[in-house]
Amino acid sequence: MANLVNLEAVSKSYGERMLLDAVSLGVGEGERIGVVGLNGGGKTTLLEVLAGISPPDSGRVSRARDLRMRVVTQRTELAEGSTVGGVVLADYAAEHEWASDARVRSIVDGLGISAIGLDTPTDSLSGGERRRVALAAALVAELDLVVLDEPTNHLDVEGVRWLADHLLARKTALVVVTHDRWFLDTVCGRTWEVVDGKVEQYEGGYADWVFARAERARLAAAAEEKRRNLARKELAWLQRGARARTSKPRYRIEAAEALISGVPEPRDSVELMTFAKRRLGKTVLELEDVTLKAGEHTVLDNVTWRIGPGDRIGVVGVNGSGKTTLLRLLAGQAAPEAGRRIEGKTVRLAHLKQELDDLPGELRVLEAVEKVASRVTLGKHELSASQLAERLGFGRARQWTPVEDLSGGERRRLQLVRLLMAEPNVLLLDEPTNDLDIDTLQQLEDLLDSWPGTLVVVSHDRYLVERVCDSVVALFGDGRVTHLPGGIDEYLETRAERARKRDARDTGKPAKAEPAAEPKLSAAEWRAATKELAKLERKLDAVQEREARLHEALAAAATDPERLMELNGELKAVLAEKEELEQRWLETSEALE
Structure with missing residues (x-):
């Protein structure tokens, strides 16, 4: 597989901070790569160097001849005086040219461009609409490689799923920075972690990256203790609560189970519910006959x-x-047209808004936190202002940074710290994942696991919703709050069914259910593949036993150089056989899915 882009010993710094330090990597044809790492750690810089937006300080970036590539960054720039249609459909001279192309129509509808209006001036668009227009303009082109920086921001749950399905259906290579873990797991076959100027590479999406990082942390020194515990807890959630999204050889599943043995459930719902009732009583928030x-x-x-x-x-x-209007009503910041809002007498409510307008810019980070409180009790744990700030990504040195000098992601984190320091018993969170990196999201989820209170979350991040919420409700535009026992999957199915009925009503034809997927294998082929899978698993077990015996023999022959050389040769052959068996196992298991 030929590489489309190669980075050779690339370095890039800003001021005295080295973001990329002698990084070498490549993007192959059809590869889908997710980029993760801390805010400010160099993810966007890596994308800009790879895409040719920013030159490296040293090293070499080479691209395939006639490479067709589009880049969509967070700094969306649209030509002044243009229209939405003029930007998205710039390569089409007439309407019938793009209207007859099902792929282009799907993009225009899937990203909500039709709803914005093709004749709408781009100067009048909101920031989120401009991002969607820029994304659509990139996707309509025939491409070898698309580079995206946080494409799921400003997309709702349905839009995120549409984008994932669209990218999976294309053969285009992809490099994407995103904090949306469901999207990473669904779309990406490889993961790059930008950390300390290096880029660590992993096979698989988010679940595989968490596993690999947990393994690495398990073997690390005591300085990595905090990260190890958090990664193991996150892995426990992936194994127990979330649907498996990647195929793994059985030996890896067993290794994961050994790694998380003894790790408790993410939260004790019964204990938290009991504690919440003691703090809140029977009445929390109620809407009666509200319009x-x-x-x-x-x-x-x-x-x-x-x-x-x-x-x-x-x-x-x-x-x-x-959704945001509903949250404002629950917070008491908006009045209903009719009906009434009832709030319990013991309620202490905190509302995380999308805006960043309530932070004291004249103070330093720790001062801004201590202005709320100096200590806080979260579940069974008491933390100082400094400890809570550190849990959400503000190291001891960073705690003395002026608030006005913080980045958008850091200001979002500070908002969360100040909210939690007030010890609320009702939390209303409006898009809490905006501008947060994955490590901070894990820390936030870890804190919410032990938080005993009532929680209402508006978010397009389905992983967060599935992780911290026990129930899901939807606003379908029919004036009701609809409870969904099946969660976000039920929401997406309901939306699709309503769309089919609406199309049938518009066309006068009966609604058709989605056709069942054609089976990949015949019954005979399926039986043969099942037998092959069992055979491969037996061979893998045998190879693992041989590998374990060879490691024991190597330890016993530590003082015999000739024997060590002989055993090392045998071990290399066993490892090569193991790798081949694992690859065949993956290919066979994917055929059975």
Whole structure:
């Protein structure tokens, strides 16, 4: 497989900080690579160097001849005076040229470009709309490589799934920076972690990266203790709570189970519910016969909804469905058109808004936190202001940085620290994952696991919703709050079914259910593949036993150089056989999916 882009010993620094230090890597044809790492750690810099936006300080970047590549960064720039259609469909001279192309129509509809309007001036668009227009303009082109920086920002759950399905259906190579872990696991076959100026490379998506990082942390020195514990807890969640999204050889599943043995469930729901009832009583937040509007759009129509002590609720819906308006009503910051909002007497409510307008810029980070409180109790643990700030990514030195000098992601983290320091018993979180890196998201989820209170989360990050919430409700635009026992999967299925019925109503034809997927294998082929898989697993068990015996023999022959050479040769042959068996196992298991 030929590489489309190669980086050879590339270094890049800003000021005295080295972001990339002699990095060598390549992007092959059709590869889908997810880039992860801490905020400010060099992810965007790596993308810009790879795409040719920013030159390296040293080293060499080479690209395949006639490479067709598009880049969509967070710094969206659209030509002044242009229209949405003029940007997205710039390569098409007439409407019939793109309208007859099913792929282009799918992009225009899937990213909500039709809803924005092709004749809409780009100067009047919001930041999120401009990002979607730039993304659509990149995807309509025939490409060898697309480079995306946080493409899921400003997309709702449905939009994120559409983008994932679209990228999976294309043969285009992809390099993407994203904090959306479901998207990473669904789309990416490799993961790059940018850390300390280096780029660590892993096979697989988010789940595989967590496993590999947990293994690395397990063998690390005591300085890595904190990261190890968090990675193991996250791995426990992946094994127990989340649906498996990648095929792994059985030996890896057994290794993962050994790694997480003894790790408790992410949270004790019964204990937290009992504690929440003691803190909150019976009444928390209630809406009675409420009608709520956002402009001309009716969000709620004569709705009664009761949120109780210890409830952990995720709210989903398309952009513009009124999720933020609903959260503002629950927070008491918006008034209903009719009906009433009831708040319990013991409620101490905290509301994380999307805006970053409530931070004291004249203070330093630790001062801004201590202005709320000096100590906080979260579940069974008492933390100082400094300890909580450190848990959410502010090291001791960074705690003395002026608030006005913080990046967007750091300001978001500071918002969260200040909210938690107030010890609320009701948390309303509006898109809490915006601008947060994956490590900070893991720390936030870890804190919320032991937080005893009522939680309402609006988020397009389905991994976060599935991780911290016990139930999901949706706003479908019908004026109701619809409970979804099946979670986000049920939400997406319901949206698809409603779209089919709407199309049938518009066309006068009966709605058709999605056709069942054609089976990949015949019954005979499936039986043969199942037998082959069992045979490969037996061979892998045998190879592992030989490998273990050889390691024991190597240890026993430590003082015999000739014997060591002989055993080392045998071990290399065994490892090569093991790698070949693992590859055949993966190919066979994928055929059975």
